[in-house]
Amino acid sequence: MSADSGKQPPSGPRAALKRQAIVRAAREAFLREGFGVGMDAIAAGAGVSKVTVYNHFGSKEALFTAVITEALDEPLGSASATALEGLAEAEDLRTALVDAARTWVNAVRTNQDVIALRNLVAAELHRFPELGRAWQGHGPEGHHPAVAAALRGLADQGRLVIPDLETAIIQLYALLVFPHMVFGAYGTTVDDGLTERLITGGVDMFLSHYGPRER
Amino acid sequence: MSADSGKQPPSGPRAALKRQAIVRAAREAFLREGFGVGMDAIAAGAGVSKVTVYNHFGSKEALFTAVITEALDEPLGSASATALEGLAEAEDLRTALVDAARTWVNAVRTNQDVIALRNLVAAELHRFPELGRAWQGHGPEGHHPAVAAALRGLADQGRLVIPDLETAIIQLYALLVFPHMVFGAYGTTVDDGLTERLITGGVDMFLSHYGPRER
DNA sequence: CAACTGAACTGAACAGTTGAGTTCAGTTGA
DNA sequence: TCAACTGAACTCAACTGTTCAGTTCAGTTG
Known part of the structure; x- marks a missing residue:
């Protein structure tokens, strides 16, 4: 047939x-x-x-x-992945994290296509159940491993104190990229100023919780 | 015709x-x-x-x-709105915030329908441009005002220090409800344990950044 | 209570369109 | 020469929206 x-x-x-x-x-x-x-x-x-x-x-x-x-296997993560890897050698952790976050968020923002595609998949989930499963773990948040490795490395160095890695990863995503995904879902875009405030504010918040008590 | x-x-x-x-x-x-x-x-x-x-x-x-x-005008926010209002009188801010967050997140989780409907709207945006505009400002994050009022009240009391209210609101949303919206988009649900860790961890993170330096 | 009224509803058939997928005779290009 | 490609016509199923003859039912009248 x-x-x-x-x-x-x-x-x-x-x-x-x-x-x-x-x-x-x-x-x-x-x-x-x-x-x-x-x-x-x-x-x-x-x-x-x-x-x-x-x-x-x-x-x-x-x-x-x-x-x-x-x-699914678009490079999307390459720039941000390398940015994350450099984190271990950074002297000023906050500045390095902010820089990495900027390239990361920028990758997500300039790839609104991918987010829009995800919406299509979500809407047609009943027609493509396998696709929905395949999409998990990929997409804009597809390089969990890179983030996990970066955070674990910093924790091993003693520069971060992370009791629950899974939660911490999600929180980092939540603070930095989820807003753009959620707002991007209806075509609303987050303007540059707010994006910058979310990046610096998100990093600060993350560090003030997981960072060493040097503050 | x-x-x-x-x-x-x-x-x-x-x-x-x-x-x-x-x-x-x-x-x-x-x-x-x-x-x-x-x-x-x-x-x-x-x-x-x-x-x-x-x-x-x-x-x-x-x-x-x-x-x-x-x-669009489903009550969704009523329970969580009242939970947020009680925040000003709370003695133990952390406990009260965690409680409020629990009912709030629960409202979002049990209303996955609404999230799924939003996805439909997003996917059919080209067919219903007005709907997309109408949907913004509503949906699960539709009660910005309540959250804004609650945070402002706590700031006025001096129990929180919030230099940028807009950013803070988005961060609170990001930490607590966005994960469920993002993961819920493909039908993945966040299990109870992780949900609880996200709630407590999110509140702790929020307070360790905006809360008084009693820590 | 019986007869009546009229708006709302049913069920099934029907018209018109759209879109997926196919067929086929013929063309292009290494 | 042969696989890949084209263009146009075609089938077939599904879907939206309509028509219509007849039925239900709440309310009214005598």
């Missing part, structure tokens, strides 16, 4: 280009109009025949899945 | 019951299957003829709007 009965997707360099164009156009289309956007519109946006789309992906759901999983 | 040309919706006690049943069923259906659910399914769920649905609401979009606006 489905198109994938014994058919393997096209291969070769030409096919790869087409595939890329399709995913790109599909992502834009989904972001612009939601999951309800027509396959014809996507094909047209990719400058490709609808048949080609189906030869590559077999179904709309598979295409959507491809878009999401592709967005 | 539309059905509302010169037609007013039915009135009277019987009609009111039907209308209520329709909105209720529509809400469940939308939550269960998303906006794509068929009107026949909604009518069946309400135990009502499809014609009755159209006599009452005229269109699917109008019905969806009715569901959302009805959810």
